[in-house]
Structure formats: C-alpha cells, structure tokens
Amino acid sequence: MDYFDNLKGKERFTEQGDALVFESEIDKVYLDTPPKIAIIDHEKKRTFVLRKDGLPDAVVWNPWERRSKTILDFGDEEYKHMLCVEPAAVEKPITLKPGEEWKGRLELSAVPSSYYSGQLDPDKVLHG
Numbered sequence: 269m270d271y272f273d274n275l276k277g278k279e280r281f282t283e284q285g286d287a288l289v290f291e292s293e294i295d296k297v298y299l300d301t302p303p304k305i306a307i308i309d310h311e312k313k314r315t316f317v318l319r320k321d322g323l324p325d326a327v328v329w330n331p332w333e334r335r336s337k338t339i340l341d342f343g344d345e346e347y348k349h350m351l352c353v354e355p356a357a358v359e360k361p362i363t364l365k366p367g368e369e370w371k372g373r374l375e376l377s378a379v380p381s382s383y384y385s386g387q388l389d390p391d392k393v394l395h396g
C-alpha cells in the first residue's frame with residue numbers, strides 16, 4: 269500500500285503487508301485504503317472496526333513521546349493511550365461547486381477482540 273509520510277516531507281512510499289505496527293512517532297496518509305479497517309488493541313482485548321464510504325485515504329497518527337510534549341492540549345503521556353486513524357480524501361481532494369453536494373460515511377464500532385478470535389488474520393478481519 270502506498271502512503272505519504274508527513275514526517276518525511278510528504279514523500280510517497282510503498283509498504284508491504286496488511287497490518288501496521290509502530291513503535292515511534294507516525295504521521296502517514298495511506299492511499300486508496302480498504303473500506304473496512306480494524307484497529308486491534310491487544311492490551312484491552314478490543315477491536316475497533318472502522319467502515320467508510322467516499323473517503324479513500326486514511327491518516328494514521330501518533331505523536332509519540334517527544335512531540336507529545338510540544339502539543340499544548342495533549343498530555344505528555346497520552347500518546348500511550350491514543351491512536352488517530354482518520355479517513356480522508358487527501359490524494360484526490362473533493363471540490364464542490366456552489367450548490368453541489370457530497371456525501372461521505374464513517375462508522376466506528378468497538379467489539380471485544382474475542383469476537384474476532386481465531387480470525388485475526390488481517391484478510392479475515394477485512395473481508396470476513
């Protein structure tokens with residue numbers, strides 16, 4: 269999957285694999301992402317399922333330790349408990365003429381990870 273890396277001057281990169289794991293600051297715009305994205309919280313054994321329409325891209329952001337301290341309305345330790353996954357139209361922005369209408373949809377649900385137990389295979393999470 270291709271992404272723009274906001275930490276590297278918005279340069280475009282390609283990444284292999286269906287699952288994303290990070291251990292430092294991240295600010296990427298994944299392009300042309302699937303309509304269903306699963307965020308698996310292993311510690312709390314819950315999975316957030318995000319379904320979207322009309323928003324092809326997805327921003328993934330966590331400021332991590334150093335940058336957290338520079339954001340005034342963000343606690344120094346809060347990066348440990350948050351993840352921003354933000355459906356968006358970045359690569360092909362939506363432009364409306366006066367009077368035009370656009371509809372997008374975002375549905376976010378939280379389910380116990382056991383709901384997915386035995387099927388944490390990303391392909392099953394996405395298509396199952």
Ligand SMILES: O=P(O)(O)OC[C@H]1O[C@@H](O)[C@H](O)[C@@H](O)[C@@H]1O
Pocket residue numbers: 274295296327328329352354
């Ligand atoms: O400071 P704001 O406007 O709430 O944005 C926070 C972050 O939001 C994310 O969506 C962006 O990818 C980051 O670059 C940004 O820092």
